[in-house]
Amino acid sequence: MHFNRSDKDDKFLLNLYKRLLYPRLVEEKMLKLLRQGRIGKWFSGIGQEAIAVGSTLAMQSDEYILPMHRNLGVFTSRDIPLKKLMAQWQGKITGFTKGRDRSFHFGTQEYKIIGMISHLGPQMALADGIALADVLRKQPKATLVYTGEGATSEGDFHEAVNVASVWNLPVIFLIENNGYGLSTPKSEQFRCKNLVDKAIGYGIEGIQIDGNNILEVYNTINQLANEIRKDPRPVLVECLTFRMRGHEEASGTKYVPQELFDEWEKKDPLSNYESYLIEQGILTPDLVIDFKIKFKTDIELDIEEAFNEPEAEAGASHEEADMYFPFTQQITEPGTSLTEKRYLDAISEGLDLAMQKYPNLVLMGQDIAEYGGAFKITDGFTTKYGKERVRNTPICESAIVGAGLGLSINGYKAVVEMQFADFVTVGFNQIVNNLAKTHYRWGEKADVVVRMPTGAGTGAGPFHSQSNEAWFTKTPGLKIVYPAFPADAKGLLLAAIEDPNPVLYFEHKYLYRSLTAPVPDGYYTTAIGKAVTLAWGNKFTIITYGLGVHWALDYIKNNPLCDATLIDLRTLQPWDKETVTRAVKTTGRVLILHEDTLTNGFGAEISAWIGEHCFSDLDAPVMRCASLDTAIPMSKVLEDDFLAKARLAKTIDKLLKY
Structure with missing residues (x-):
């Protein structure tokens, strides 16, 4: 492995070594904890650390990075405290997701890291949007997003790279080609010789590098980031590497030929770079020992403190509240014009x-x-x-x-x-x-x-x-x-x-x-979550929305003595339970009308809620009028018969006769 120090001084090279060593030691500790049964799962990046560390350090600290689950070095290189990371991995309340999600499935604006979801590919489109915001602000920034060789088979990969190409977005798409998607070898994932060749199809630059050579990773990403900050455009970088552990530890590695392990063990990013620094007189074996002792001591302390952090507390109210960003709508009333x-x-x-x-x-x-x-x-x-x-x-x-x-x-x-x-x-x-x-x-x-x-x-x-x-x-x-x-x-x-x-x-x-x-005229807002009552009556209530509102209005117009209350929900989530409850109490009979198909249409949820919460106020079963449980036909004759309007009058008669 050839290392090109370029113009980097000894201090920089030594810091790079420490940044590479630290996540390796964390990983080794995680594997011990896994064997001890103190943690339940771990996605190991051993053997791939040079990619995460080198590329992260090549980016500016306020530039976004979107890593995957084998990129511990991204998080440690951005100086996220291990105690905080460990709390996240253990599902503690002090973790980034408060115990709601696993491993690196989180983001943090403080450290400008946006984690993945389990579907692998979708984060690449997020990188496009992040980069687009920088372009619109005319800020000279780059965005770095990771993916694996397996995820390049997903449509999300194609879509995100294509959009970035068409829009000239400053995104570095970094492929960690470690040879396997869980157990599926690359030969069963794609037919192109090299993944970097895919860049040709998008009309963008593609570069293939040794992902185990930390200086090559750093130099390449640093140069590309500097270029695309000034001249926004996407670049595809394929980093050749190898996964020395299983997809996650429980999956094992029996499907990988031993000769591959033997070959890639010789290319270990940490041991090779360590040997290079010793040869250059920048590092000594004693200093290596000192670093390891210091790091292991710190790691032990942070991990044990994280184990003592409080567990997540169950509670429906705050769990449901946290589904939404806190926001209280301030209604802007319409004018009279x-x-x-x-x-x-x-x-x-x-x-x-x-x-x-x-x-x-x-x-x-x-x-x-x-x-x-x-x-x-x-x-x-x-x-x-x-x-x-x-x-x-x-x-x-x-x-x-x-x-x-x-x-x-x-x-x-x-x-x-x-x-x-x-x-x-x-x-x-x-x-x-x-x-x-x-x-x-x-x-x-x-x-x-x-x-x-x-x-x-x-x-x-x-x-x-x-x-x-x-x-x-x-x-x-x-x-x-x-x-x-x-x-x-x-x-x-x-x-x-x-x-x-x-x-x-x-x-x-x-x-x-x-x-x-x-x-x-002018600017105004309508309350989200508030229904409106369009007609008031005492015999029955029609609850509907969308085109169903106009079907109901037509029915009331053509049947002026029907004495119906008509509710237009306007919002389906959250929907206005108070207005519905008042109407049910007044009329005792309810028809839910919607254009969607009957089975599992939204009317089923409203019906169930009324049955559960307003049962004593009902004089008849809640009835639904919906479209047929078929696909929607094109022919006007067939479409008219499909739509709920065709059965509205008959369903109302049935409700009133009950």
């Missing part, structure tokens, strides 16, 4: 006002720039705000939702447009596992709104007409709004953008141009 607007125009005006109020707000979506979006909601926005803030995206929903979270982490707000709500399936993981859980896991906000053009009525068929709100209403950490009128569409959108928590904003496509109503 009104203008007739289409539902679509109210949404457009809301976005426009938000862009004016928040200079750190970025809109992202397919075709939303010059074209104005599939439904023309952002038409003209690029002229007013520029393409930096109104960004056309490649067709990669996962990367763009992840980039939205990255923007939020680095001080921006993001609104992501799904061209159709149906397409959210390819961004599902980022929403339910990253946006929804980030605050609960490590206290960071996810200031992202995802716009969801939803619903049927236009004959668009199975992939452009689904009502998929129930996919998300069961996911703690998300807020779900669903306006039925232009005024609410504007007020709820502005409220969603104000809220630092992730909000899914469902907007019904059928209403875009078919519904016109008075909308207050």
